Amino acid sequence: MKEIMNVIKSRRSIRSFSNEQIKQEELDVILEAGMYAPSAAGKQARYFTVIQDQQILDEISSEAKRVYRSMNVEFLQNLGSNERFDPFFHAPTVIVISGEINSIAPNSDCAVAAQNIMLAAEALQIGSCWISASAVITQTEEGKKIIEKLGLPEDYAPFNSIALGYKKTERHDVPPRREGVVNYIRNKQE
């Protein structure tokens, strides 16, 4: 395992994966990391769906692309129209993170779990990328039918998903961080 700051600083979104499936022991660690993320009022109102079935990923992908084509954002329209674009980048494993829609802060609860998952993956040298596709399809009737197939608990919906797989290529191109984003407000010294 890598040391925590090294993991945080070396993680990058990986969008090119080996076909080889990740090991169950690695997946177990990654899921445990997600479950140990903080949650609003400690409710842990989250659900992790591990998808290693290409057919269901294809269904989510094709509906997400349909939504992208209908959006008023040019780069998403282009992605949605690109036959070769797979929103999951052919990752062998995708974890859909769902939250309880009526809970205090489901979006944040799912986001912190997602970050824990991506950091644990990086610590294991596994590539990861946050993918919005599973959340995007919650907006459409067709998308809702696909989500039903995930068997989520009642009143849960996907808020994000994480693509996982062994990295085809390493990324060391970490961009410099923005400056001037920290302000201290401290007691005045006497």
Ligand SMILES: Cc1cc2nc3c(=O)[nH]c(=O)nc-3n(C[C@H](O)[C@H](O)[C@H](O)COP(=O)(O)O)c2cc1C
């Ligand atoms: C809320 C959120 C949504 C994102 N959605 C997507 C996505 O749908 N597809 C994708 O390829 N990357 C997605 N990303 C990954 C970002 O593009 C990526 O984190 C950003 O470009 C910075 O690169 P890095 O992760 O390598 O530091 C998302 C990230 C966040 C935080």
